[in-house]
Amino acid sequence: MTTKERFERIYAHKEADRVPVMDYPWSHTVLRWREEGLPSDDWQGYFGLDRIAGIHADISPQYEWSTVEETDDYIITATNMGSVVKNFKHSSTTPENISFKVKDRATWAEAKARMQPDKGRINWEFLAKNYKEWVDEGYWISAGLWFGFDVAHSRLMGTETFLMLMLDDPELCMDIFDTHLNLSLAMLDMAWDAGYRFHEVSWADDMGYKGTQFFSLPLYRELLKPFQKRAVDWAHQKGCVVRLHSCGKIDKFIPDFIEIGIDALNPIEVKAGNDPVAIKRQYGNELVLHGGINALLWDDAWAITEEIKRILPVLKQNGGYIFSSDHSIPSAVSFDNFKKIIATVIEYGAY
Numbered sequence: 350m351t352t353k354e355r356f357e358r359i360y361a362h363k364e365a366d367r368v369p370v371m372d373y374p375w376s377h378t379v380l381r382w383r384e385e386g387l388p389s390d391d392w393q394g395y396f397g398l399d400r401i402a403g404i405h406a407d408i409s410p411q412y413e414w415s416t417v418e419e420t421d422d423y424i425i426t427a428t429n430m431g432s433v434v435k436n437f438k439h440s441s442t443t444p445e446n447i448s449f450k451v452k453d454r455a456t457w458a459e460a461k462a463r464m465q466p467d468k469g470r471i472n473w474e475f476l477a478k479n480y481k482e483w484v485d486e487g488y489w490i491s492a493g494l495w496f497g498f499d500v501a502h503s504r505l506m507g508t509e510t511f512l513m514l515m516l517d518d519p520e521l522c523m524d525i526f527d528t529h530l531n532l533s534l535a536m537l538d539m540a541w542d543a544g545y546r547f548h549e550v551s552w553a554d555d556m557g558y559k560g561t562q563f564f565s566l567p568l569y570r571e572l573l574k575p576f577q578k579r580a581v582d583w584a585h586q587k588g589c590v591v592r593l594h595s596c597g598k599i600d601k602f603i604p605d606f607i608e609i610g611i612d613a614l615n616p617i618e619v620k621a622g623n624d625p626v627a628i629k630r631q632y633g634n635e636l637v638l639h640g641g642i643n644a645l646l647w648d649d650a651w652a653i654t655e656e657i658k659r660i661l662p663v664l665k666q667n668g669g670y671i672f673s674s675d676h677s678i679p680s681a682v683s684f685d686n687f688k689k690i691i692a693t694v695i696e697y698g699a700y
Contacts, residue, residue, distance in 0.1 A: 352399040352488055353487045353548065356671075360613070361668065368664075368670055368698035369399045369671045370671075370698075371671050372673035374677065375441030375678065375679055377439070378441070378680045381680050381682075386684050398691070400487070401488065401491060402489070402491070403492070403493055404545055405493045406470045408536065409430045410463040410464055411463055414426065415427045422439065424438060431451050432446055432447075432449050432505070433448045440680065441679070449506050449510070457524075457525065460505070461524075464529075464532050466532060468539065471539065476540070490546070492550050493550075496552065496576060497552070498564075498573060499555045499556075501522070526572070530579065533552075533580075548589060549590050549592055550580070550584035552593065556599050557595065557621060558598075559598065562597060562599050570605065574609065590613065596618050596621065598622040616675045618676060619641060620643060623641070625638060625641030625642075625664060629664050638669065638671070639673060640671075641660065641664060641675055642660065642672065642673065644674040644675050644679060647679070647690065648679075648682055650685070654689055657697060661697045661698055665698055
């Protein structure tokens with residue numbers, strides 16, 4: 350089966366030849382694998398795994414990128430979102446946020462004025478070069494949105510500031526959600542109208558952390574859910590399925606996700622307190638699960654393969670499951686370990 354055919358069956362809650370594999374190693378993970386024997390950066394091709402392609406647009410205020418400080422160990426950068434972040438050079442980690450340009454209504458108004466649809470926000474040359482191959486080779490093509498709590502707190506304003514605003518100035522928060530969503534949809538409409546079609550619409554919105562979500566269910570329903578529903582309705586009108594990425598323990602939100610029509614949920618983060626088997630048994634007929642394989646075990650070949658043997662036969666039942674870690678593949682995972690992981694997935698994920 351092609352990747353597209355495999356994903357179509359899984360999203361229809363039907364069995365395919367095997368479960369799809371859709372995961373993302375950190376850049377330093379691939380560097381490690383190259384040092385340990387991977388012949389090229391094309392790890393999906395080497396292992397014969399599913400081919401995923403993405404269509405994305407820049408939805409930032411497009412502030413100028415610049416280097417603030419650089420050493421042998423790290424680089425501090427001013428970003429197009431207006432934030433200043435620190436990244437380490439020799440390991441892949443979540444960026445450390447140092448400061449944010451957008452802090453209040455006045456600074457948001459300045460950023461918002463810069464967030465207008467424009468053809469320059471899409472890499473048309475990249476699409477022209479690669480799209481035909483994606484279609485001819487049966488890739489699964491996923492188009493990315495970016496709106497909601499995640500971009501607002503982690504890239505635009507800072508977590509504490511935005512959480513306080515959700516209580517003190519909810520109208521401002523909703524204006525930020527609305528602006529990002531409008532720009533994202535306008536840019537994907539531009540790509541679609543130019544002939545670049547996609548099968549799935551996805552976005553990342555980390556609404557939880559260990560043990561609970563960042564905000565209450567009533568606050569979610571009041572501020573964010575209406576915008577998520579608009580995104581889902583837009584995608585479904587185009588015949589696309591919808592996959593939401595949200596780290597953390599967000600099980601209280603799942604019935605609402607299903608109500609507004611979200612088709613798939615990722616990453617089902619075990620280390621945050623989620624039980625993927627329980628979620629499968631409760632919601633597996635209505636929601637495709639993507640992930641749920643504890644990333645903390647991936648550097649132990651025996652532990653992770655035993656976990657896959659235990660959990661995968663349950664998660665794959667009646668389709669509706671896409672294999673991946675419950676976050677991404679860290680650089681602690683050796684090339685040999687990943688070989689064993691994939692061999693186990695191919696064996697236990699077959700139908």
